Amino acid sequence: MNKKIVLLLAIAFTGSSTLAQKKSFALMKKSEPVVEQPKKTVVYQVFTRLFGNTNTTNKPWGTIEENGVGKFNDFTDVALQEIKKLGVTHIWYTGVPHHAVIRDYTKFGISNDDPDVVKGRAGSPYAVKDYYNVNPDLAVDPAKRLEEFEALIARSHANGLKVIIDIVPNHIARNYKGLNNPKGVKDFGADDKVSVEYDRDNNFYYIPGKAFEVPTSPDYKPLNGEKNTLSDGKFSEYPAKWTGNGSRLAKPDINDWYETVKVNYGIRPDGTKDFPELPEGFDKKSIEEHAAFWKGKDVPNSWKKFQDIALYWIEKGVDGFRYDMAEMVPYEFWSYLNSSIKIKNPNAFLLAEVYNPKEYRNYIHLGKMDYLYDKVETYDHLKAVIQGKALPDGLSDIQNNLQDIEHHMLHFLDNHDEQRLASPEFAGTPEKGKPLMVVSATISSSPTMIYFGQEVGEAGNEDAGFGKRSRTSIFDYVGVPNHQRWMNEGKFNGEPLSESEKSLRDFYSRLLNFTLTSDAMLGSFREIQSINREQTANYDPGIYSFVRWSSTEKLIIVTNFSWITESKFVLKIPAKIISEWKLQDGVYETKDQLYNNETVTLKVIDGEGYMKVKIKPSESFIFKL
Structure with missing residues (x-):
């Protein structure tokens, strides 16, 4: 190549x-x-x-x-x-x-x-x-x-x-303080015009004329109520800023991202773009x-x-x-x-x-x-x-x-x-x-x-x-x-x-x-679920199957989502896949790649593939041709 x-x-x-x-x-x-x-x-x-x-x-x-x-x-x-x-x-x-x-x-x-x-x-x-x-x-x-x-x-x-x-x-x-800013780097908000809700070059959105209020809830106390000199239900922020999830309230809800403030990227409050x-x-x-x-x-x-x-x-x-x-x-x-x-x-x-x-x-x-x-x-x-x-x-x-x-x-x-x-x-x-x-x-x-x-x-x-x-x-x-x-x-x-x-x-x-x-992991995907759901006997509801392949590797992957039912069935590989894989009628051995202890025969008859699968609850196979 x-x-x-x-x-x-x-x-x-x-x-x-x-x-x-x-x-x-x-x-x-x-x-x-x-x-x-x-x-x-x-x-x-x-x-x-x-x-x-x-x-x-x-x-x-x-x-x-x-x-x-x-x-x-x-x-x-x-x-x-x-x-x-x-x-x-x-x-x-x-x-x-x-x-x-x-x-x-x-x-x-x-x-x-x-x-x-x-x-x-x-x-x-x-x-x-x-x-x-x-x-x-x-x-x-x-x-x-x-x-x-x-x-x-x-x-x-x-x-x-x-x-x-x-x-x-x-x-x-909310309490951002850049103590380690490189030379020439100013803190967020250092040059903001705080008297307006929005300016393109402001780092934050503001609520002019209103101070931030700590959200309250009967079900929550900071530090579970433990005493702390700073835990007084107050936080000094004037004017209040929009909250990280977009709340425009000076007192956000307790379920809002109230510990953060929203960064302004030049999106106006009406949603239009200013860049x-x-x-x-x-x-x-x-x-x-x-x-x-x-x-x-x-x-x-x-x-x-x-x-x-x-x-x-x-x-x-x-x-x-x-x-x-x-x-x-x-x-x-x-x-x-x-x-x-x-x-x-x-x-x-x-x-x-x-x-x-x-x-x-x-x-x-x-x-x-x-x-x-x-x-x-x-x-x-x-x-x-x-x-x-x-x-x-x-x-x-x-x-x-x-x-x-x-x-x-x-x-x-x-x-x-x-x-x-x-x-x-x-x-x-x-x-x-x-x-x-x-x-x-x-x-x-x-x-x-x-x-x-x-x-x-x-x-x-x-x-x-x-x-x-x-x-x-x-x-x-x-x-x-x-x-x-x-x-x-x-x-x-x-x-x-x-x-x-x-x-x-x-x-x-x-x-x-x-x-x-595995080369096949970067290759092609094809589901074989629908044909097996329609045509395969004993193909239980928890079974899922698909194939992955590249020019050097062909995989048949079967998994059992059921944690109760063991399943036995004859998996069908559609003729189109057999043709793309250039397989002639005959018998081919496949081996599981997870534990290398399960070998299953793939039989190609009249251009279609068949393999007997016995799969335990919560088990998966990655069969390599």
Whole structure:
């Protein structure tokens, strides 16, 4: 294959303008681009504050002293190697930028945060207080917290993992104070005209003439009612600003994102745009053409501020970002930001939280996102299937409807926002989640993401205080029990895990590593569900099947969502697929790739394929021809 074709394939499968993998980020400008073969990407999301915590007290609303906290240094070489061996390519360190916390760090020059505008005791990672430094909770020495994170970036790279962190362009903490701004960088709102609701170059929207009022509720008291000198039901902000979720009330509702303020990107209060718009046809333009379009353009001040922030972290060696609530920010801004990032680092991994399917293509093609959450379609349907609310058949329509952008739709079953896969509110047990994981990881060429603890069946059973059960709390100091057993006091060998937990982690490792090495994962998809649903006897409601193939590999994937019924049937492979695979009438052996202990014969008769399948509850097969 000539070099030009290889490069085009690399572009198609990464969403990047090139795949110039450098030996180290520091040598980027000096090295010649090395084109990699495309492969699946696997993201390991870890809540950084919780990962290394060995304390098992889990007192609701507990302090650091009572419940413990993890540190950057807990990600040792051993820990990172074990994560890498799981089949991971990228690690998303969630909650790294300095956000509001209820802890006295004044001796390090950090102002105290007001519990009236902080959720929980440890604070929301999406109420960022200072974008040019990191959460002091995560450092052994808070005075050297940035150096400790820089060392973690280097350690992650040395262990073959790329680093992702959060950027939250839609909103910032109400108590934002940039103590570490680079030379020439002013704080958000420093030059705002606060006497008007809107000005294009204001960083915030204002409610002139009204002071901010802390929201109230009979069911909630900051710190659960604990005394604190700043917890008085008041927070000084005049004039009041719009709240992060768009509330225009001086006293937002208790369910609003009241701890944050909305950032203004030049969208007027009536929704019209006050900045240059991309010309027609720019959905087909390259990164370089997008960057050239914005060069010299007059853009709102907030655009420049977040570009400075992103490029600051790229210079630090961060390999990409997960953008919180990206669809609340105009895609023209994303074109401006992402093209500038890709010019600096063509391999940057850019993932956006977008939940509106009608906007997917705008954020991919115009906003130049690499990946979006496939939440409201694949994730939601898989959840409905395991809860008995839907048949799996609808997965085929989802995949076919997303065919033009399927590589850009990141798949997950667990993250910090969602109910834990193993929780009673979702799948109910880790084993019932296994068929969902097989389909999520293999049905598409898109990246796969897992959330730390998912691979050992973490169910999020803790009442941590502000955070309640079914989700591992992101607001509190808490231990994560199953994960702690795997961590084994820093040995990261999983010895205290139960046999079922060890087996589950082995399953995840087998599955994820297979997807990294399988050519078919980046090839074609075809559902065989409909023909088998119509024509195959004993094809039970919980069965789902499809095929994936490339020029070098052919896979038949069968999974059983039922946790009760064992199924036996003769799976049919349609004539069109047999023809595309160029199979003649005859007998072919297939072997399962998950456990390598199941061989099934595929018989091709009169141009159609047949294979006898016996599949246990919650079992899956990846048969390779």
